[in-house]
Amino acid sequence: MSIRNNHKLSLTQSFEEILEAVQPMITAIFTQLHIYKDFDYYRHIASIAVWRAWLKADPAKGQFSAYLYSSIKGEILNELSKEKNYSERITVVDGETLNFILSDMEGWDNQKNPSLLEIKLSQLKQIEREILLLYYVEGYSDQEIANALGLSAVAIKKRRGRIIQRLKHQLSRVE
Template identity: 35%
Template sequence: MFQFDEILEQYEPMISAAIRKCRIYKNHEHYAQTARIALWKAWEKYDHVQGDFAPYAFTCIRGSILDELKKENRYEERYQPEQDDIIELYMPTSIESEVSYILEGLLNKISKEEQQFLIDYYIGGYSYEELSAKYHASVATLQKRRMRIIEKVRKEI
């Protein structure tokens, strides 16, 4: 029986191929280490009676990479940064006052109802479903309303 170091050296190209096949474009070393651990577990569990080791190893390697990708995606979907973690960008005051002057001029070109709708959507963070209850209109109507308001503001620019 081979030592695991020899197996690892022999199957490093397979690990690289599995990473490429799974379209991993960042954290290569993390996924390579995950694949190495899967190879080691496959090497320990392998039964000669079942067949060749290479297809079994590739399946274990690819499966562990996909499991790690799923775990990472679940984490990214559920993770909400704390208020302290949010990076705030500060503009110099001259630019800030110039931008606020321009925005104020643009907002004066639309009605108060349209202003309130934009404030609710962009600043308040309300979803279309929440806004449909507030404005007693369908989601499609509100989407069209937002597009018309934006077009009106763009014409003014």
């Protein structure tokens, strides 16, 4: 595969030369993977992939440029996958949401470390956070939440109660 100015990539080149030569390849991968933000971060990921490929490459196993391409793309895809998994598991909880939930937690002093509650909320399953958000922030009824999530209203009410009890229990153990 030819890169900028028809230079062939070779293991005899320094890492810096190879990294400079593959910049158009990295840009093409960004375009292909629809990466339109955090360019510096992903260029860093790509640079690490180039470094690892440069260290591990074996000319007997095939063309170096193809190995570089698959290494760079693979590392970026791995990072995108990690970010997607993280964003599916973590929901940022704003102050308004915390206040609504705190107000429903009888016996919990609202002045006690709300950041601790935020940490505990972030550890909940996605559906549990969704139930709390829909109920306390959006003002949905149990029936509306049930319709939205494909569960029964009774199940939503019980689940919400268990979530609140679990949060109270976890927070009381920390005190």
